[in-house]
Amino acid sequence: MKQLQGRDILSIADLSFEELYYLLDFAQKLKSGVEKPKSNKVLGLLFYKASTRTRVSFTVAMYRLGGQVIDLNPKVTQVGRGEPIEDTARILDRYLDILSIRTFAQKDIQTFAEYAEIPVINALSDLEHPCQILADLLTMQECFGSIAGKTLTYVGDGNNVAHSLLLGGALAGVNVRVATPEGYQPDTAIVEQAKKLATNGAEIVITDDPIAAVEGAHAVYTDVWASMGQEDSANTRIPLFQPYQVNDELMGHADSDAIVLHCLPAHRGEEITNSVMEGKQSRVWDQAENRLHAQQALLACLLGC
Ligand code: CP
Ligand code: NVA
Numbered sequence: 001m002k003q004l005q006g007r008d009i010l011s012i013a014d015l016s017f018e019e020l021y022y023l024l025d026f027a028q029k030l031k032s033g034v035e036k037p038k039s040n041k042v043l044g045l046l047f048y049k050a051s052t053r054t055r056v057s058f059t060v061a062m063y064r065l066g067g068q069v070i071d072l073n074p075k076v077t078q079v080g081r082g083e084p085i086e087d088t089a090r091i092l093d094r095y096l097d098i099l100s101i102r103t104f105a106q107k108d109i110q111t112f113a114e115y116a117e118i119p120v121i122n123a124l125s126d127l128e129h130p131c132q133i134l135a136d137l138l139t140m141q142e143c144f145g146s147i148a149g150k151t152l153t154y155v156g157d158g159n160n161v162a163h164s165l166l167l168g169g170a171l172a173g174v175n176v177r178v179a180t181p182e183g184y185q186p187d188t189a190i191v192e193q194a195k196k197l198a199t200n201g202a203e204i205v206i207t208d209d210p211i212a213a214v215e216g217a218h219a220v221y222t223d224v225w226a227s228m229g230q231e232d233s234a235n236t237r238i239p240l241f242q243p244y245q246v247n248d249e250l251m252g253h254a255d256s257d258a259i260v261l262h263c264l265p266a267h268r269g270e271e272i273t274n275s276v277m278e279g280k281q282s283r284v285w286d287q288a289e290n291r292l293h294a295q296q297a298l299l300a301c302l303l304g305c
Contacts, residue, residue, distance in 0.1 A: 001026075005304035008113040008120045010106070012130035012168040013197060020137070020171055025229035027138050027297035037231070039065045039289040039305035041097035046079070046112075047123065048103045048197055049228045053264060053291050054123050054131065057153040058100050061296035065305065070096070089115035098303060104229055119302040126229065127187070129160045131262050133168035134294035139287040140174070143259050148173030153217035153254070155210050155244045156271050157237075158186035161223045161263050166190055170198035177205040181240045209215045210244050214253040222246045222271045228250070238270065249274040251281065259283045 001022050008014065014025070029035040043062045047055060059069045072092070074080035079088050085108055093116035095102055101109050101120060106127035113120040122130050140147045152169050153185045154162050158180045166186060169176035176194065178186055185191075186207055207213050214220055226234035226240040246260065260272075260282045268274045277284060 001301050002239075002304070003039065004301035006119055007302055008297065009130055009302070010109050010113055010120065010122045011128050012133045012164045013171065013193060014130070015171065017171055017200070020134075020168070022131050022137050023134060023294065023297050023301065024141055026301070027134070027293040028141070029087055029142055030296050030300075031290075031293040033215050036242050037065060037300040037305045039067050039300065039303050041065075041067045041305075042095070043067060043069045043299065044072050044092055044099045045069060045123075046074065046092075046099060046101045046103075049124065050213040051123070052104055053288055054100075054102065057291040057295055058123065061292055061299055065300060065303075067097075067299075067303075082156060085111045086115045088112075088188075092116060093118050096244050097301065121298065121302070124160060126160055126227070127190075128164045128167075129263065130168070131291065131298065132161060132294055133164040134298065135287055135290035136165065136221070136261055137168060137172055137174070138290045138294050139261065139283055140259070142286065142290075144218065148202075148216040149175070151175040151177065151203075151216065152219040152221060153177045153213045154221045155178065155213060155246055155250070156222045156224075156241065157225050157227065158184050159223060159227050161221075162186050163190045165221065166194035166204060167197060169201050170194040170204060171200045173198075173200045175203040175205075177203075177207065177213040177217065179207050179210040179244060181244065182208055184240075210250060211253050214250055217254045217258055219259050219261055220246055220251060220254050223263050223270050224265070241271070246270060248275055248279075251276060251279075254297075260286050264288055277292075
């Protein structure tokens with residue numbers, strides 16, 4: 001898709017409805033081997049936070065395209081010593097063809113995108129995790145065929161993953177319900193943006209009632225109660241979040257064919273029980289695999305190959 005070439009993807013809402021569905025279909029074709037795009041370009045990975053899935057799936061996706069990857073570990077590059085983003089971005093722009101960044105502040109990714117001409121991809125910030133949501137929607141599409149009109153319920157912390165689910169779900173025509181404890185709701189600006197994007201009839205619901213939110217849902221999704229950078233508040237969150245655990249009892253309220261999703265890594269016994277994670281409704285391993293196919297599709301489109 002020519003119109004994606006050279007673009008930055010800082011939010012899942014940077015995609016249009018047509019672009020989102022094009023990427024999902026393209027990812028499916030890459031997964032089945034029908035499409036085999038090639039590129040000899042170089043991807044830089046600049047990750048200020050830990051990562052297994054995103055780091056490895058981006059690396060393998062680029063290798064499968066025929067390209068190469070450079071790990072710009074902040075611990076051994078000058079960004080970690082305080083070289084300004086504005087300067088680093090203009091330097092990396094001269095060497096690399098595309099850059100994937102995982103950082104704390106969304107503002108930092110925006111600054112990189114402003115100062116580098118090459119495409120910049122948000123590989124997770126405190127605000128959003130757009131690449132994750134491409135894989136999540138791909139997994140739902142594999143399970144249900146058409147996803148428009150299905151209901152996805154996210155239970156837990158109103159975090160980066162919840163934000164991208166709200167925006168990506170709204171864009172795709174998926175009803176998104178988010179159930180969180182009081183004080184841990186998603187960002188109100190993101191909720192408003194999701195409601196505006198849901199022009200095609202998708203329903204956006206924010207509640208503190210996990211049972212009502214899961215009632216009849218086709219997909220039940222959770223994530224850790226304390227994200228990277230919030231470790232200090234992890235213990236105080238546990239009792240507050242306990243009613244939001246995805247367990248067999250809560251799953252009893254979902255549609256009988258409902259699937260369970262989790263971006264991983266999971267804290268079993270906290271946001272999800274071992275029984276649900278290993279149960280027959282769980283699609284978490286397919287979901288993690290789909291990171292590879294979704295990101296390969298994204299890289300190919302942004303690089304124009
Ligand atoms: N889901 C996800 O982004 O996993 P990693 O933190 O391992 O990359
Ligand atoms: N919300 C989690 C997602 C990890 C993939 C975090 O930001 O740590």
